[in-house]
Amino acid sequence: MVMAASETKFHVLAVDDTLIDRKLIEKLLKTSSYQVTAVDSGTKALEFLGLNNNDHHDVEVNLIITDYCMPGMTGYDLLRKIKESSSFKDIPVVTMSSDNIPSRINRCLEDGAEEFFLKPVQLSDVNKLRPHLMKRRTQTNVNKRKSMDEIVSPDRARARYNELEVK
Amino acid sequence: MDLVQLQRQLVDYRTSLYHEGFLDEQFTQLQSLQDENNPDFVVEVVSLFFEDSERLLNELSKALEQQVIDFKRMDAQVHQLKGSSSSIGAHRVQKLCIVFRNYCEAQNVEGCLKCLQQVKHEYGIIKTKLESMFQLEQQILNAGGSIPV
Numbered sequence: 001m002v003m004a005a006s007e008t009k010f011h012v013l014a015v016d017d018t019l020i021d022r023k024l025i026e027k028l029l030k031t032s033s034y035q036v037t038a039v040d041s042g043t044k045a046l047e048f049l050g051l052n053n054n055d056h057h058d059v060e061v062n063l064i065i066t067d068y069c070m071p072g073m074t075g076y077d078l079l080r081k082i083k084e085s086s087s088f089k090d091i092p093v094v095t096m097s098s099d100n101i102p103s104r105i106n107r108c109l110e111d112g113a114e115e116f117f118l119k120p121v122q123l124s125d126v127n128k129l130r131p132h133l134m135k136r137r138t139q140t141n142v143n144k145r146k147s148m149d150e151i152v153s154p155d156r157a158r159a160r161y162n163e164l165e166v167k
Numbered sequence: 168m169d170l171v172q173l174q175r176q177l178v179d180y181r182t183s184l185y186h187e188g189f190l191d192e193q194f195t196q197l198q199s200l201q202d203e204n205n206p207d208f209v210v211e212v213v214s215l216f217f218e219d220s221e222r223l224l225n226e227l228s229k230a231l232e233q234q235v236i237d238f239k240r241m242d243a244q245v246h247q248l249k250g251s252s253s254s255i256g257a258h259r260v261q262k263l264c265i266v267f268r269n270y271c272e273a274q275n276v277e278g279c280l281k282c283l284q285q286v287k288h289e290y291g292i293i294k295t296k297l298e299s300m301f302q303l304e305q306q307i308l309n310a311g312g313s314i315p316v
Contacts (some may be wrong), residue, residue, distance in 0.1 A: 023211070120193050
């Protein structure tokens, strides 16, 4: 897959263990002209991103929106994993929950979530995503231009590998 | 009944569902998300709600029949039911789930049993009402009319 940045639609990865809510969030996002991939667990989200293998990921995800309460890996666990990953920490993450628990909300925001939406999520909430995506796109384009320059010579390629964090 | 009468009946019926607290604004949002690309969106989501609810209500009934009641598991199931009812705007069911969760937390068997009965009752009502509403909509469509917003 070519790593060209898609200048058209942003790609959002939605994570929710309930089918109804997945269907809803998918519709809300598509209505707002986002490309959507919906998965039913944090584990599947990480698999989709390619976090579980050491190859360079070949899908571009511009934002992750995740439910908080999920069996196994919670949305908070997923948030932490994303933020601790050198490859993915810059992807904005938004958490959602049907429970209004201030300590939960604060913890997510403090640990890197851009927003916390109370369910049921509204179109007005989804509208809040765009600024986070636009901000990153500008940043990503700058980074991509830099890394494309580095592919030119083997010496430069070696320098790139040295920069990659060994986990 | 002619088309105009059918449409008027639908509007009145829908309005009454909101006034009587069966549905809230979330249902309106669902309807606003439906379009030509997804003409059955509301029916699909509501059908998922029916399936989910019936499964959960069955599991809750079984849970309360056990010798040792797993309140934690029940709470998780009521949480799910609360979530899906809130997602479609089934207001009364959602409100009852909040009370139900409190009883689960307090490990109050009597309270849980009573709540379960109430939730089953309210669920039955909203299911019947939504099905009637969809039937009315279908009649309008069959008569060549469009669904009034």
